Amino acid sequence: MAKFHPSVDLLTEYVAGILPLAQSACISAHLNYCPQCQQQSARLQDLGAVLFESLTPVPVGDALLNTVLARLDEEPPLSYRRAQDPAVGRLPALLQRLMKGDFSELSWNKITSSLSISYLKTGDTAYEFALYHIKAGGRIPEHTHRGSEMTLVLQGGFSDAAGSYHEGDFLFREASDTHAPTALQSEDCICLAVLDAPLRFTGWKYRWMNPFLQLRAG
Amino acid sequence: MKNAGATVEEKIDSASNGWQGPTGRRTDEWSECLTQIAATGDRAAFTRFFRHFAPLIKAFALSGSSLSAAHADELVQEVMLKAWQKASAFNPEKAAASTWVYTIARNCRTDMFRRLQKFDTPLAADDFMPDQEPSEPFAMLQSRRSRDTIHELMGTLPPDQTQILAKVYMEGKSHAEAAAELDLPLGTVKSRVRLAIQKLQIQIDR
Numbered sequence: 303m304a305k306f307h308p309s310v311d312l313l314t315e316y317v318a319g320i321l322p323l324a325q326s327a328c329i330s331a332h333l334n335y336c337p338q339c340q341q342q343s344a345r346l347q348d349l350g351a352v353l354f355e356s357l358t359p360v361p362v363g364d365a366l367l368n369t370v371l372a373r374l375d376e377e378p379p380l381s382y383r384r385a386q387d388p389a390v391g392r393l394p395a396l397l398q399r400l401m402k403g404d405f406s407e408l409s410w411n412k413i414t415s416s417l418s419i420s421y422l423k424t425g426d427t428a429y430e431f432a433l434y435h436i437k438a439g440g441r442i443p444e445h446t447h448r449g450s451e452m453t454l455v456l457q458g459g460f461s462d463a464a465g466s467y468h469e470g471d472f473l474f475r476e477a478s479d480t481h482a483p484t485a486l487q488s489e490d491c492i493c494l495a496v497l498d499a500p501l502r503f504t505g506w507k508y509r510w511m512n513p514f515l516q517l518r519a520g
Numbered sequence: 521m522k523n524a525g526a527t528v529e530e531k532i533d534s535a536s537n538g539w540q541g542p543t544g545r546r547t548d549e550w551s552e553c554l555t556q557i558a559a560t561g562d563r564a565a566f567t568r569f570f571r572h573f574a575p576l577i578k579a580f581a582l583s584g585s586s587l588s589a590a591h592a593d594e595l596v597q598e599v600m601l602k603a604w605q606k607a608s609a610f611n612p613e614k615a616a617a618s619t620w621v622y623t624i625a626r627n628c629r630t631d632m633f634r635r636l637q638k639f640d641t642p643l644a645a646d647d648f649m650p651d652q653e654p655s656e657p658f659a660m661l662q663s664r665r666s667r668d669t670i671h672e673l674m675g676t677l678p679p680d681q682t683q684i685l686a687k688v689y690m691e692g693k694s695h696a697e698a699a700a701e702l703d704l705p706l707g708t709v710k711s712r713v714r715l716a717i718q719k720l721q722i723q724i725d726r
Contacts, residue, residue: 307726310717311695311710318689319630323641330648338726340650345722348667350626350689351619352674357690359575360582366593367570370600371563378605395651399642425641 304336304470310346312474313339317346324429324519327396328452328472328496334394335470393456397494400424400431405457405492408433414508416440416485421518430497430519436460436485443508444482449499451475458491460484480504550617551610558607570600573618577625584691587632595632599625616667629692666722673720681716684709 308316308329315321316329333340393401400422401408410418416437424431436442438458452474459468462481467473475481477499485491500515550572556565574596581592602624610620627645634641674682687698699709717723 310723311713314688314713314717315694318692319626319645320688320692320694323634323639323643326648327643330650333650336726338724342722342724342726345666345724346717347623348619349670349685349717349720349722351616351622352667352670353685353689354576354580354622354625355618356674357576357579357583360578360592362574362578362593362596366574366596367567370570370597370604371567373597373601374563374566374604376601396643396647399647424643425639 304332304339304468304472306465306467306471306473307336307339308332308472308474310342313343314346317343317350322426322429324424324426324431324496325452327400327424327431328454328494331394331397331456331494332454332470332472336472397456401433405433405435410435413511414443417442423520425520427519428498430495430500430517432495432497432518434491434493434495436483436491436493438485438490439487441482441484443503444480444505445501445503446480447475447477447497447499447501449477449497451479451501452494452496454494456492456494458489459486460491460493461486548616550621551612554603554607554610554617554620555612557604558610566604569603569617573603573621574600577621580622580625580690581629583686584693586692587629591632591636595625595628598628598632602628619667633692670720670722677716677719681712681719684712685716688713 312321312329316326319326321329333343408420410420412418417440418435420433420435422431422433433456434442436458453467453472455467455469455471457469459466459471460483461467462483464481466486497517498519500512500517502512502515503509550569553565553569556562557569577596577599578592581587581595582589587595599621603621606624610617615623630645677685683702684698687693687701688695693701695709695713696706698704699706702709
């Protein structure tokens with residue numbers, strides 16, 4: 303059971319459908335691990351429905367009704383059926399769709415001896431949507447962010463000065479928090495990270511790499 | 521004619537709280553209407569459903585004035601057609617018809633925005649729905665109560681909180697956009713949203 307969750311105002315933006323696509327995908331993935339957040343979202347959705355019902359109706363002419371009636375025999379799009387496909391395995395279906403295979407089939411960019419990154423394409427041109435693979439016991443060099451960072455643990459776990467995080471845990475950091483996450487000793491850790499600015503290593507040993515860490519949004 | 525009598529009682533009960541009986545089956549007018557559409561493909565029922573919801577969907581499309589009248593009509597068409605095509609997936613034990621329609625309208629509007637912005641994405645808004653909906657009877661009971669409570673408490677919210685909720689949910693403004701528009705600090709907008717959610721008693725322990 304996940305212990306770290308998106309804040310209620312972040313969930314509100316998610317439910318209202320106004321979060322950027324990449325961030326939305328990350329929260330959606332967290333919900334698949336977290337019945338409490340699902341329940342919280344369901345209630346926030348009830349709130350949306352109550353607001354929807356209390357809108358002042360805007361008249362719709364019969365022409366539009368007739369257009370819709372004339373289209374009722376159309377075949378529903380295939381995607382309506384696809385949306386109901388159950389997920390295979392434990393990963394959220396949405397991630398599986400973006401990955402088009404399992405972790406081993408992705409192309410991984412080796413950043414340090416214990417960190418590899420695989421970039422997934424969401425179509426959101428403002429946010430990088432990437433999987434981080436940290437070797438068991440491995441450490442991501444101390445870094446900071448110029449923007450925000452959402453993290454969701456998909457496998458294994460990691461810890462930093464603020465705590466330790468396991469499968470399904472969700473973290474949201476605003477710009478300029480510095481941290482150096484270390485994977486748990488027991489197994490490799492895989493996280494989803496959603497960034498709107500590239501990470502910046504702060505330690506002297508890795509700082510030279512910063513110019514190479516471009517944001518890979520899209 | 522025993523059953524007819526029971527139906528009248530159900531109707532009375534549904535008028536008071538929208539819920540009836542230990543099975544927790546929704547008996548509000550539009551949930552029944554939608555169930556009928558799913559079961560028999562009843563076009564007359566669909567026409568009634570359309571006349572009720574289409575003007576709300578149009579209002580939803582036009583709030584925030586980010587969509588043109590033509591796009592608003594296109595959205596009404598898309599949502600109503602999808603409601604017809606997906607009616608068999610509607611489960612009155614899990615949601616009221618209005619919540620179900622609102623969800624479809626929200627997803628279609630999000631997809632329309634992304635289309636208009638020429639987003640090249642493999643994902644549709646429907647893909648963001650969790651793989652499994654909560655199905656425990658307890659969670660479902662909570663959900664029913666939460667809707668009734670929201671209805672009751674909505675009128676007790678101060679106008680500045682209702683205004684922000686409308687901006688976020690209906691106009692589709694992010695907290696940052698709402699803050700800029702109302703010339704308020706972002707923190708004030710966030711705290712109004714949080715306060716409203718507490719007052720409406722929909723915050724759960726996580």
